[in-house]
Amino acid sequence: MSHAHVADRVHVRAPGKINLFFQVGDVQDDGYHDVASAYQAVSLYEDVWAEHSDGFSITVSGTVDVAGVPADDRNLALRAARLVAQRAGYESGVHLEIVKHVPVAGGMGGGSADAAAALLACDQLWGTDLGGQELQRLAARLGADVPFSLLGGTAIGTGRGDQLSPALAKGRFDWVIVPSDEAGLSTPEVYRHLDRLREDRAADIAPPVRSPAVDPAVLQALRAGDAAVLAECVRNDLQAAALSLRPSLRAALELGDEAGALAGxxxxxxxxxxxxxxxxxxxxxxxxxxxxxGLTALHVHGPVPGARIL
Structure with a gap:
């Protein structure tokens, strides 16, 4: 372990994400799904401060409702800190202070951004110098979206979504984000509901594919920096399940369409x-x-960099 860069307090900022394209394969024997995703990191951020402590602890606040965010070992950021300590043989602890701006349980990877920030912050705080590849490996152990939160920009994710390939995106894409004023949706429950809808052959559900893949038209639109072309090929296989579980979202989608969005x-x-x-x-x-x-609406843009030390 190197102590050349040991600091007293480290501040890392990590972005939320949007899935421009999300195709979900059939459920596997282990209960998980293979997916193909086009991720874009956007300018809505999580801030994490790490400082030395004898044990592992966390405080959470933010501009969004954080009532449902655990402040114990169920928290992905705290698990990330423990992973770094375990991997590096670090025997003391850390206190993490998280200030959240990404909607909680909102489908934008806020918890994954916290975990990515914690990995980077602890590595810097403790001077463990694990390196980018090792941090990515640890990130993949924490969840499918955590590696992308480290990487940022625009990327294609396959497998569980954590096998990443950077994608070229020219220029800037502007989005308006509408967080729900109701409770978040559980990602596992949305997947389970998608499986049920597929079993019932619901009319608006495409059958699962064996090998999910991102539509080449998405990559072409990103390379061209053309929002209008991208709007024609955005896709989210989880949308039908989410709308079935939360029908009130349909009215907001229609409002955005009527108000001039290229795609919602x-x-x-x-x-x-x-x-x-x-x-x-x-x-x-x-x-x-x-x-x-009467909706909460936030203007964000992408792509932006992944987790970084400030």
Missing amino acids: MVSGSGPTLAFLTAGPEAALELQVSLSAS
Whole structure:
């Protein structure tokens, strides 16, 4: 272990994400699903501070409702800290202070961003110098979205979503995010509901594919930096299940469509909604329109970098 970079307190910021494209394969024998995802990191961030402590502890606050966020070993960030300590043979602890801005259980990877930030913060705080590849390996042990939270930008994820390949995205894409004012949705429950809908052959559910893959048109639209073309090929296989579990989201999706969004979709497993717009001005207009309808609307853009030390 190197102590060259040991600090007293480390601040790391990590972004939330949007799944521009999310295809879900059939359920596997182990209960998981293979997926193909196009991730984009967006300018809605989680802030994590790490400081030396004899034990492992955490405090959580934020501009979003954090009532459902555990402050014990169920918290992914605390588990990330313990993984770094275990891997590096570090025998003391850490206190993590998390300030959340990404909706909790909202399908934007806020918990995964916390975990990615904790990995990077503890590595820097303790001077363990594990390196990017090892941090990515630890991230994959924590959850499918954690490796992308470290990487950021735009990327294609396959397998469980954690086998990442960076994707070229030209320019900037502007989104309006609408968090739900109701409780979050459980990702495992959304997947289970998708499986039930597929078994029942629901009319609006595509049958599962054996080998999920991202539509090449998505990659072409990203390379061209063309929001209008991207809007034609965004997809989320979890959307039908999320809308079935939370029918009230349909009205908000329709509002966004009527107010000029190029495309609207459930973000990840929901219930946060993401609306793609033609640019910054169009995003501002949509934000104002949705806010006037009584919805919380946030203008974000992507791609942005992954977890980084400030």
